[in-house]
Amino acid sequence: MRVPRIFTRQPLSAGAELTLESSPSQHLARVLRMVEGDALRLFDGSGAEYCASIVSADKRQVTVAVLESEPGLAESPLxxxxxxxxxxxxxxxxxxxxxxxxxxxxxxxxxxxxxxxxxxxxxxxxxxxxxxxxxxxxxxxxxxxxxxxxxxxxxxxxxxxxxxxxxxxxxxxxxxxxxxxxxxxxxxxxxxxxxxxxxxxxxxxxxxxxxxxxxxxxxxxxxxxxxxxxxxxxxxxxxxxxxxx
Structure with a gap:
């Protein structure tokens, strides 16, 4: 399965653990049916993105462990x-x-x-x-x-x-x-x-x-x-x- 990219308004940093907002949590748990241990990528709008892994998931909330960061896709020079x-x-x-x-x-x-x-x-x-x-x-x-x-x-x-x-x-x-x-x-x-x-x-x-x-x-x-x-x-x-x- 393709690793999903998820936006969060919470500031991200390697090593952090956080609970995602309601909308992305429900999308991951109910629509994609992702479970503990599944991989995803997170970004917070700062220009970087992070590898992450699901720590726990139920129908209402998903908690993730934020792993290493990588440069995000370069923006257009125009x-x-x-x-x-x-x-x-x-x-x-x-x-x-x-x-x-x-x-x-x-x-x-x-x-x-x-x-x-x-x-x-x-x-x-x-x-x-x-x-x-x-x-x-x-x-x-x-x-x-x-x-x-x-x-x-x-x-x-x-x-x-x-x-x-x-x-x-x-x-x-x-x-x-x-x-x-x-x-x-x-x-x-x-x-x-x-x-x-x-x-x-x-x-x-x-x-x-x-x-x-x-x-x-x-x-x-x-x-x-x-x-x-x-x-x-x-x-x-x-x-x-x-x-x-």
Missing amino acids: RIHLGIGISRGERMDWVVQKATELGVAEISPLYTGRTAVRLRGEREERKRQHWEQVIVSACEQCGRSIIPDVHEPMALSQWLQHAAGERRFVLHHRATAAPAGAQLPVSISLLVGPEGGLDEAEIGAAETAGFESLALGPRVLRTETAPLAALAILQARWGDMGSLE
């Missing part, structure tokens, strides 16, 4: 902050999950003029926590040992004021440019709209804030496809994904 218009239902979850697999460093859910989803108060925080768990699960699966940040939902105008990427791109199908430039950037802010895209005023505001308009090709891509295609292209050009050239 730090990408994705600003994404909030989409309905599972579309947003899909983007958050796949963006994590593609190496994004930060995700900011955005309210735009065409955003159909409006979250308020506790519902907004619950949704952010849900996206955070989607990110954790994606990291467990893809091998990342540092958890990308998912910020509180905010207005597009607010995000534009704080987007600090060395290169900044706004993605829309009316643009004509592809990412260019010989200089290797270390950080990128990427703006993608919700269903229906960004309106003309929002594109203009992004361009005024220093964003370059970016197009991926002749086809109009759905809101859950466009950011992933853009991330893959940016990682292949300036990050850590292999090029076919």
Whole structure:
């Protein structure tokens, strides 16, 4: 059986013994049916990961012995902050999950003029926590040992004021440019709209804030496809994904 990777919010150190949180405990004991002596790998978001062994397990909690540490998977040299218009239902979850697999460093859910989803108060925080768990699960699966940040939902105008990427791109199908430039950037802010895209005023505001308009090709891509295609292209050009050239 493949050795599972499990995230814990508890700081890890070789030689420690700890009881995992409820969710990973139940996953290991009830879903994977792991027992005393079984091996797993743990990471706490610090960049390292640890070999571990189950000391005891029941349906409610699993206690593990933390063994030696190893360097975690290296992060992409290209730090990408994705600003994404909030989409309905599972579309947003899909983007958050796949963006994590593609190496994004930060995700900011955005309210735009065409955003159909409006979250308020506790519902907004619950949704952010849900996206955070989607990110954790994606990291467990893809091998990342540092958890990308998912910020509180905010207005597009607010995000534009704080987007600090060395290169900044706004993605829309009316643009004509592809990412260019010989200089290797270390950080990128990427703006993608919700269903229906960004309106003309929002594109203009992004361009005024220093964003370059970016197009991926002749086809109009759905809101859950466009950011992933853009991330893959940016990682292949300036990050850590292999090029076919």
